[in-house]
Amino acid sequence: MIGTGKVVELHYVLTDAKGKVLDRADKDAPFSYLHGGQQIVPGLESALIGLKVGDKKKVVVPPADGYGDVSNELRIEVKRSQFPPTAELQQGMQFQANGPEGQGMVFTVSKVEGDTVHIDGNHPLAGETLHFDVEVTAVRDATDEEKEHGHAHGPDGHGHHH
Ligand code: ZN
Numbered sequence: 500m501i502g503t504g505k506v507v508e509l510h511y512v513l514t515d516a517k518g519k520v521l522d523r524a525d526k527d528a529p530f531s532y533l534h535g536g537q538q539i540v541p542g543l544e545s546a547l548i549g550l551k552v553g554d555k556k557k558v559v560v561p562p563a564d565g566y567g568d569v570s571n572e573l574r575i576e577v578k579r580s581q582f583p584p585t586a587e588l589q590q591g592m593q594f595q596a597n598g599p600e601g602q603g604m605v606f607t608v609s610k611v612e613g614d615t616v617h618i619d620g621n622h623p624l625a626g627e628t629l630h631f632d633v634e635v636t637a638v639r640d641a642t643d644e645e646k647e648h649g650h651a652h653g654p655d656g657h658g659h660h661h
Pocket of ligand 1 (some may be wrong): 519644648650
C-alpha cells in the first residue's frame with residue numbers, strides 16, 4: 500500500500516483543464532518515485548496514499564497543491580549585459596539563476612527586446628489545474644540508499660543519475 504518510505508511505479512496521463520495532454524508515462528516507460536520524498540506535486544502525493552497495485556484513480560490538483568500560482572514578481576526584466584557576451588539568448592531558452600530569496604530557480608527567456616531581456620521564473624505549469632489519470636503498477640519498500648538520497652532508483656538499482 501502506498502505510504503511514506505515506499506517506491507511507487509505509475510502509469511499516468513496528465514492533462515490540463517481543456518483535456519490537452521501535458522505529460523504521460525506509459526507501460527514502456529513507467530514513472531517511479533519515493534513516496535514522502537517530495538518528488539511529485541503535493542496534491543498528487545497525498546491523493547495516492549493507501550492505493551495498491553492495480554488501483555486506478557483520477558486526481559484533480561489545483562495550482563496551490565501543484566506548481567503554484569503564476570507570480571508576477573517572478574517575471575523580471577534584466578539587461579543583456581548581465582548574461583555572458585557569448586550567450587545566444589532566444590525565446591524559450593532556460594537557465595538556472597538565483598531567485599528573489601537566493602534560492603536556485605529555473606528561468607525561461609520570454610522575450611528579448613534590444614538590450615532588455617524579459618525572463619520568467621514561474622514553472623511552465625504554474626497556474627494550471629492538473630488532471631492526473633493514474634494507474635499504480637508497482638509498490639515496494641524503499642532501500643536504505645533510496646531513503647538516504649530522498650529519491651527512487653531504477654528497478655535494477657543502477658538507475659542512478661545525478
Ligand atoms: Zn540516489
